[in-house]
Amino acid sequence: MNVFYSMKKSFHLSPIVHAIALLSTSILLIGCGDRSWWDDEEKHLNTEQIKKVIPTRVSERDLWAKDIFDITEQLGIPQNKENICTIVAVVDQESNFVANPTVPGLGQKAVKEVQDRFDEKFKDKLGESIGGTVADYFQDVLKNQPTPENNYLKQMAKVKTEKELDELYREIFAYMAKHYHVSALTGAARLVGQDIGEKLNPITTLGSMQVHISYAKEHKRQGGNIAELRSDLYTRYGGLYYGIHRLMMYPADYDKPLYRFADYNSGRYSSRNAAFQTKINALTKTELALDGDLLLYGKNGNPRPEKSSSERELINLFAAHNVLITPKQIRSDLKHEKDDKFEETPTYKAVKELYLKDTSKKDFYAIMPEVVISGPKLSRDYNTNWFATRVNGRYQTCMQKAQRLKT
Secondary structure, three states: OHHHHHHHHHHHOOHHHHHHHHHHHHHHHHHOOOOOOOOOOOOOOOHHHHHHHOOOOOOOHHHHHHHHHHHHHHHOOOOOHHHHHHHHHHHHHHHOOOOOOEOOOHHHHHHHHHHHOHHHHHHHHHOHHHHHHHHHHHHHHHHHOOOOOOOHHHHHHHOOEHHHHHHHHHHHHHHHHHHOOOOHHHOOOOOOOOOHHHHHOOOOEEOOOOEEHHHHHHOOOOOOOHHHHHHHHOOHHHHHHHHHHHHHOOOOOOOOHHHHHHHHHHOOOHHHHHHHHHHHHHHHOOOOOOOOOOOOEOOOOOEOOOOOHHHHHHHHHHHHOOOOOOHHHHHHHHOOOOOHHHHHOHHHHHHHHHHHHHHOOOOOOOOOOOOEEOOOOOOOOEEHHHHHHHHHHHHHHHHHHHHOOOO
16 A cells, blocks of 8 residues: 555655645545554553553663654554554564564574575575575685684674674675676676675564564665665664554554464465465365465565466366456456455455355454464574464553553
């Protein structure tokens, strides 16, 4: 919904125009039926009240509370109990309210990662030919630069926070881009001037709310290069701003915050889309994975041309029921799976109608998506249900505190 993206551009408008823009946005979002948080009938919490619902173990609660208040004010998000506790719960789950948290064993995990998997990643990002060559150079740099006695590999083993590791990677890749090039005879391009650091940097989720760097780039709150954006994400305000934006700035007709928590982990509208996949399963007797992804996506985030299982089943379903929706229309509709417009498409409406007619069951909007979470920062694999349930527990604790507040 383009209205979300335009909001970030309003920071430089006059106060009157800014207020009108936020009011218009709120009206539009209320019209979308987002029961999850655009209900503005309750009294708003002030900064002092927000401080009281943040866990008492948190350092500088007053500053975290002020930033949450200021950011929600800036984005036009009503500061009711539900919204504030939604934010507090996610921040607490992701970082325990630490802007640049320590990650146990991070250094050793990073060393293992670069030794075991980076050759594969270089080839994946740069191609088989140049990737293998650059990977060899990367390993040499790790062992011998800036000096053999204090090389990057030894420095990496000592890092304790994500920011330290991120900055070290940037230093390594900057060194490589400055010093390394390959002969034109190999058909590979000179690396000088290319942002290989951003292309190869494995630190892609940053800050107190673990926001993906690509999302932050798309919704930058101020000017500056990619290094400055990364640094901003490690600040208290920057981490909160991009996390709150990602968590809250989209309409969804969820009847409980649990599904918004699930979306935060597995992608916007994954809970709605998993419900859509469940209906397809019921109508076709298939067993689609309930991952909330209706299309296949490439590494650049764009849909791939080949059909997903969900897309193939939809084509078969409509053909079997003489639904006059073409494969071309289905593909066009599924491209909206990451936004609210999907609910207005012929494909979404047809599946809903068929489900009600053929099963005689009550319609449902969302279910918990089944997505596995893994990565070098985690001690073991988890799933979206684990994440959302943990966040929901923190949300309930926050709401209990909020209910006791004097208004």
